[in-house]
Amino acid sequence: MKKIFYVLFTLLGVSLILAPVAKAQDTYKIGAAIALSGSIAVYGEGFKKAIDLATEEINGKGGAKGKKIEILYEDNKSTPKDCVTAVRKLITVDKVPVIIGPAASSNFMAAAPVAQESKVVMLSAQGAAPALTKAGEYIFRVFPSDVLQGKGISDLCLQLKYMEVPIMYVNNDWGLGLKNVFVENFKKAGGKVTDEIPYDEKKTDYRTELIRATKGNPKAVVNLTYIVEGSVMFKQAYEMGINTQWICGSAAKAPKLVELAGKAVEGIIGTYPVFSQETKDYQAFRSLWMKKYGDAKIPIFGEYNYDMVHLIARAIDQGGYTSDGIRKALFEVAKGYRGVTGDKTFDQDRGVGSEYGVWTVKDGQIIDYKK
Numbered sequence: 001m002k003k004i005f006y007v008l009f010t011l012l013g014v015s016l017i018l019a020p021v022a023k024a025q026d027t028y029k030i031g032a033a034i035a036l037s038g039s040i041a042v043y044g045e046g047f048k049k050a051i052d053l054a055t056e057e058i059n060g061k062g063g064a065k066g067k068k069i070e071i072l073y074e075d076n077k078s079t080p081k082d083c084v085t086a087v088r089k090l091i092t093v094d095k096v097p098v099i100i101g102p103a104a105s106s107n108f109m110a111a112a113p114v115a116q117e118s119k120v121v122m123l124s125a126q127g128a129a130p131a132l133t134k135a136g137e138y139i140f141r142v143f144p145s146d147v148l149q150g151k152g153i154s155d156l157c158l159q160l161k162y163m164e165v166p167i168m169y170v171n172n173d174w175g176l177g178l179k180n181v182f183v184e185n186f187k188k189a190g191g192k193v194t195d196e197i198p199y200d201e202k203k204t205d206y207r208t209e210l211i212r213a214t215k216g217n218p219k220a221v222v223n224l225t226y227i228v229e230g231s232v233m234f235k236q237a238y239e240m241g242i243n244t245q246w247i248c249g250s251a252a253k254a255p256k257l258v259e260l261a262g263k264a265v266e267g268i269i270g271t272y273p274v275f276s277q278e279t280k281d282y283q284a285f286r287s288l289w290m291k292k293y294g295d296a297k298i299p300i301f302g303e304y305n306y307d308m309v310h311l312i313a314r315a316i317d318q319g320g321y322t323s324d325g326i327r328k329a330l331f332e333v334a335k336g337y338r339g340v341t342g343d344k345t346f347d348q349d350r351g352v353g354s355e356y357g358v359w360t361v362k363d364g365q366i367i368d369y370k371k
Helices: 002-024 041-060 080-092 105-118 146-159 173-188 207-213 227-239 255-265 280-293 302-319 323-334
Strands: 027-034 068-075 098-100 121-124 139-141 164-170 192-199 220-224 245-248 269-274 355-362 365-368
Touching: 027 041, 027 080, 027 302, 041 068, 041 227, 041 280, 041 302, 068 080, 068 302, 080 098, 080 105, 098 302, 105 121, 105 139, 105 173, 121 302, 121 323, 146 173, 146 220, 146 245, 146 269, 146 355, 164 173, 164 207, 173 192, 173 220, 192 207, 207 227, 227 245, 227 255, 255 365, 280 302, 302 323
Parallel strands: 027 068, 027 098, 098 121, 121 139, 164 192, 164 220, 220 245, 245 269
Antiparallel strands: 269 355, 355 365
């Protein structure tokens, strides 16, 4: 009798141990190594909202291949080292076949070889460095390369007749890559770059760099900056009485920058990948956003993260829940697919194209620039 009781107890214990595993398999898990703390958490907060919105919508319509999708968030703490750690954990412990990769090209590129070596698909919704997808065939991006944006900033300077400008840039893969593309295009078109000024992230004082950039009172200064660094820099420039036309890229086109810097960013101009906000898809997205968050100010790159989750779900639905299945299906499901941010067809480098528009800050609002 004791033996029978022991066997039954053992079997019950085994079933209790196995039960959570069976439950875990009821969803398709997608990894997300995003910045929930650290210097660029200001971006990560918005990305998470967009990812959650897309996930909720997809699951409300039946999920992917008959199962709901579940996002496993791992904080990459805004550093390349922690990005690698986050991606390794998602691959080795959580066993996910696909990962939403880190923001900031340097962070993404640090972790991309890990995903490639493990043959796990990793996508970027905001990485623009030209070399971002060079790690291999498992690395994708739904955001256009700086090859396009660098030319766009150069064209903007020329259109505004700023033929001599210094350029400031974040000293990382993104800033350096975008700076190089700008300089090459600008010089080729007859422009003159009077100085190239790199600066580090997370500083609290940029007065030295600002004094150097505005030596000789240039009419315009190109500044390739992030939100936090930009807010510090533009406020200090305002306090110093610097009077110049600031020209930025898409990473500064954020309501959060305006919130942090206030009147110091009034009148700045920048370029951004343009997509229509008049389409049915965009209007539906905006309605969903307002219903869930009650906020009309959609965070920077939010739309790209939303589109990325939909593409992943479509790839799972068609190719199955394996890395190779998702990788192969991504090309097929993206071909001709028009998401909130426009055509998501992947090119041979697993990236997407775009046209570029111009934005400005007027009366504390980000609007399209009109000369």
